[in-house]
Amino acid sequence: MIRLSEDEIKFFAQEGYVIKRGVLDEDLMKRGRDRMWANLPPPLECDRPDTWVGPLEQCDDPDSHRHNYMWRLRAPGREGWMIRLLATDPSVWGMAEQLLGEDSLVTPDRIRGIYCVVRDGDIPERPTTCHVDAHPFHLGVVGYIDDVGPASGGFTVWPKSHRRFYYDFKSQYKHEPNDQYQADKDHFDQQPYRDCHGKAGDIVFWHHRIGHSVGHNRSDRIRQAVLYDYKKRDLKEDEPPCDYMWRDWPGVIRALEG
Ligand SMILES: [Fe+2]
Numbered sequence: 001m002i003r004l005s006e007d008e009i010k011f012f013a014q015e016g017y018v019i020k021r022g023v024l025d026e027d028l029m030k031r032g033r034d035r036m037w038a039n040l041p042p043p044l045e046c047d048r049p050d051t052w053v054g055p056l057e058q059c060d061d062p063d064s065h066r067h068n069y070m071w072r073l074r075a076p077g078r079e080g081w082m083i084r085l086l087a088t089d090p091s092v093w094g095m096a097e098q099l100l101g102e103d104s105l106v107t108p109d110r111i112r113g114i115y116c117v118v119r120d121g122d123i124p125e126r127p128t129t130c131h132v133d134a135h136p137f138h139l140g141v142v143g144y145i146d147d148v149g150p151a152s153g154g155f156t157v158w159p160k161s162h163r164r165f166y167y168d169f170k171s172q173y174k175h176e177p178n179d180q181y182q183a184d185k186d187h188f189d190q191q192p193y194r195d196c197h198g199k200a201g202d203i204v205f206w207h208h209r210i211g212h213s214v215g216h217n218r219s220d221r222i223r224q225a226v227l228y229d230y231k232k233r234d235l236k237e238d239e240p241p242c243d244y245m246w247r248d249w250p251g252v253i254r255a256l257e258g
Helices: 006-015 026-038 080-085 090-100 162-168 180-189 250-257
Strands: 017-020 056-059 064-068 070-073 113-117 139-144 155-157 194-196 203-207 212-214 223-230
Touching: 006 017, 006 090, 006 250, 017 194, 026 080, 026 113, 026 223, 090 139, 090 203, 090 250, 155 203, 162 180
Parallel strands: none
Antiparallel strands: 017 203, 056 064, 064 070, 070 113, 113 223, 139 203, 139 223, 155 194, 155 212
16 A cells, blocks of 8 residues: 655645655556547547647537547546546545545545547647636546656646645635736746656646646657546535645644644
């Protein structure tokens, strides 16, 4: 079983994210990749990397959503093996409980699915800007089911931005930005970001209010990741941000005070 060290928990508190290597189950990852290749939407073809280039034609099918360079294959996210691949994997679940408290998490009935990023192709590099997610949760996790090299569509974070963005919303967990949000977003868009690239099996935990984005995929592969958002059972959506932002994170409090 893989666990977070005290230093890794402190890093998460300071930086807003933490990467753990080689966590996910090999067989379930292969099943995920096979599912992706078996469901390629047109005009993508398995053996033709020249077709894996965006922007994709918009498709609002919730099970296989396409927009710009993102293809969200959500349908398998409801299946038990996919939930076990990420959300309830004993290591991943255990680490989420280390941060948020034992026996505190909502039992998952699905994960987001397989989120793919197609290639940029030959276009010039585009600027990368951050956003904060709009739905209520505590802790995000991204898991790679295939290798993701640098500048290949990796999950991208603006370190430490969670400590500013946390106070930029009227409530702790809903998306109701206050007047400071845009100013902080403009600030962080000028700051260096971290491309969390990695190998198949690596995961990234991230705080729900960290500024993040999906990196542009300059590689010749399709970026393949699975995503889940951990929520505590006692999440109160309407409560304003706490003075002390780690109130709901007993594992973080222990590490910071230890
Ligand atoms: Fe997001």
